Amino acid sequence: xxxxxxxxxxxxxxxxxxxxxxxxxxxxxxxxxxxxxxxxxxxxxxxxxxxxxxxxxxxxxxxxxxxxxxxxxxxxxxxxxxxxxxxxxxxxxxxxxxxxxxxxxxxxxxxxxxxxxxxxxxxxxxxxxxxxxxxxxxxxxxxxxxxxxxxxxxxxxxxxxxxxxxxxxxxxxxxxxxxxxxxxxxxxxxxxxxxxxxxxxxxxxxxxxxxxxxxxxxxxxxxxxxxxxxxxxxxxxxxxxxxxxxxx
Amino acid sequence: xxxxxxxxxxxxxxxxxxxxxxxxxxxxxxxxxxxxxxxxxxxxxxxxxxxxxxxxxxxxxxxxxxxxxxxxxxxxxxxxxxxxxxxxxxxxxxxxxxxxxxxxxxxxxxxxxxxxxxxxxxxxxxxxxxxxxxxxxxxxxxxxxxxxxxxxxxxxxxxxxxxxxxxxxxxxxxxxxxxxxxxxxxxxxxxxxxxxxxxxxxxxxxxxxxxxxxxxxxxxx
Numbered sequence: 001x002x003x004x005x006x007x008x009x010x011x012x013x014x015x016x017x018x019x020x021x022x023x024x025x026x027x028x029x030x031x032x033x034x035x036x037x038x039x040x041x042x043x044x045x046x047x048x049x050x051x052x053x054x055x056x057x058x059x060x061x062x063x064x065x066x067x068x069x070x071x072x073x074x075x076x077x078x079x080x081x082x083x084x085x086x087x088x089x090x091x092x093x094x095x096x097x098x099x100x101x102x103x104x105x106x107x108x109x110x111x112x113x114x115x116x117x118x119x120x121x122x123x124x125x126x127x128x129x130x131x132x133x134x135x136x137x138x139x140x141x142x143x144x145x146x147x148x149x150x151x152x153x154x155x156x157x158x159x160x161x162x163x164x165x166x167x168x169x170x171x172x173x174x175x176x177x178x179x180x181x182x183x184x185x186x187x188x189x190x191x192x193x194x195x196x197x198x199x200x201x202x203x204x205x206x207x208x209x210x211x212x213x214x215x216x217x218x219x220x221x222x223x224x225x226x227x228x229x230x231x232x233x234x235x236x237x238x239x240x241x242x243x244x245x246x247x248x
Numbered sequence: 249x250x251x252x253x254x255x256x257x258x259x260x261x262x263x264x265x266x267x268x269x270x271x272x273x274x275x276x277x278x279x280x281x282x283x284x285x286x287x288x289x290x291x292x293x294x295x296x297x298x299x300x301x302x303x304x305x306x307x308x309x310x311x312x313x314x315x316x317x318x319x320x321x322x323x324x325x326x327x328x329x330x331x332x333x334x335x336x337x338x339x340x341x342x343x344x345x346x347x348x349x350x351x352x353x354x355x356x357x358x359x360x361x362x363x364x365x366x367x368x369x370x371x372x373x374x375x376x377x378x379x380x381x382x383x384x385x386x387x388x389x390x391x392x393x394x395x396x397x398x399x400x401x402x403x404x405x406x407x408x409x410x411x412x413x414x415x416x417x418x419x420x421x422x423x424x425x426x427x428x429x430x431x432x433x434x435x436x437x438x439x440x441x442x443x444x445x446x447x448x449x450x451x452x453x454x455x456x457x458x459x460x461x462x463x464x465x466x467x468x469x
Contacts, residue, residue, distance in 0.1 A: 006341075069340060069342075071342060071344060072340060072342040072344030072345075073344050073347065073348070098341060098342040100340055100341060103336055103338055103339070103340055104335060104336055105334065105335050105336065105337055106335070169348055171332070171345070171349075171354050172332035172333075172335055172336075173332075173335035173336040174258075174332070174335070176258075204257055204258065204259055205257065208257055208258050212258075212335055213258075213331060213332035213333075213334075213335030213336070214259075214261060214262055214328055214332055215258070215262065215432075216262075216328070216332070216353065216356065216428070217353065217424075217428040217431045217432065218349035218350070218353040218354055219348070219349055219353070220345065223347070223348035223349065224348050231431070231436070232436045232437075234431070234436075235431050235434045235436030236434065236436075237259070238262070238263070238431075238432060238433065238434040239434030240434075241257075241259045242263060242434060245254045245260075
């Protein structure tokens with residue numbers, strides 16, 4: 001298929017970016033979206049032009065690196081998939097495709113389509129951990145009985161890959177789905193109880209400090225999340241935050 | 249965490265918005281109940297309005313709380329909107345939000361602004377003349393004047409039109425805001441589908457009842 005690509009190009013964090021048009025032909029419908037970009041880059045390199053920079057790693061929907069805004073939607077038109085899992089069969093011959101980086105003040109652009117998502121790392125460092133005695137008498141985690149419902153909900157929350165699609169989709173660039181998934185996965189398990197109250201206040205505080213917006217419950221994050229993280233996690237985080245503040 | 253740190257956090261602001269919203273929603277229910285009396289009986293409406301207008305607890309305790317609640321909800325709404333807009337300084341060249349969220353949920357600030365302008369007119373129409381009547385001109389209480397004043401206001405078709413548009417916008421605001429307030433307070437459980445249905449029924453019927461009252465008096469008198 002032949003396609004018209006409109007791609008955000010930006011030399012570096014300080015430079016002014018713009019949309020640049022590229023025509024690309026002979027794209028197989030069996031290619032993944034990233035393979036299509038690989039083909040474009042090969043052609044650009046052959047012409048002596050600067051290839052388009054974009055993030056990718058595992059290319060199997062696990063690492064959360066490949067985060068692109070495709071035709072106005074995070075990870076493109078297909079539900080429940082990351083950009084690397086998106087196939088060109090989802091597009092038609094002659095289509096025009098707009099490709100932009102995820103946009104948020106907390107995710108500054110490094111180059112072209114690559115953004116700096118270390119704000120997520122700092123939010124995790126603030127509280128997404130548990131205290132474990134590693135002096136040689138560590139208790140086997142499986143020795144602690146866990147309610148099946150809580151275990152399932154914690155597992156669902158832990159399936160968040162931190163790609164940032166929730167921030168990209170939210171009209172407020174809010175990171176609450178991501179942060180609430182991390183808060184939930186620990187709050188629901190016995191191992192997470194020691195730092196439970198401190199965790200939610202510290203993570204929310206760091207989230208606000210990073211410059212993410214506030215949640216207005218549009219549900220866009222849930223709809224665009226490639227891992228199907230539910231906004232019930234945001235309600236849980238709100239409960240945890242209110243409860244933690246009432247106790248302190 | 250202090251109360252100030254709580255209210256300055258993103259979740260604290262949403263909690264404050266939700267609590268003030270629930271307060272305003274409960275006031276709306278009381279307001280429509282009294283206004284509906286005007287459709288049933290002029291006497292009953294006059295009696296209820298006279299009670300609301302002269303009871304010292306309502307006048308000097310509830311009324312200031314209500315005004316504070318209205319101002320707080322709008323101010324906090326603007327603060328959140330400003331904070332949220334600044335979280336994405338560079339906009340997308342292409343947006344496709346229809347597939348992931350409702351128009352109502354994305355445009356609460358605009359429905360809120362229309363409601364705010366309506367409240368300005370409402371204060372100009374009813375509240376300011378009431379304050380003038382009672383506390384500036386010190387006129388003698390007249391428990392039979394309220395129904396006539398109400399009917400007089402709805403004689404102007406332009407006012408009735410703006411009134412109707414404002415309440416349609418209020419309906420749109422409530423359709424997202426009411427059920428959303430529960431989520432902000434951490435309520436998302438097995439009762440959520442029922443809460444959403446109840447919020448939908450409230451959000452549609454209450455504003456329509458206000459529109460019905462305005463049209464009723466406009467057409468009848």
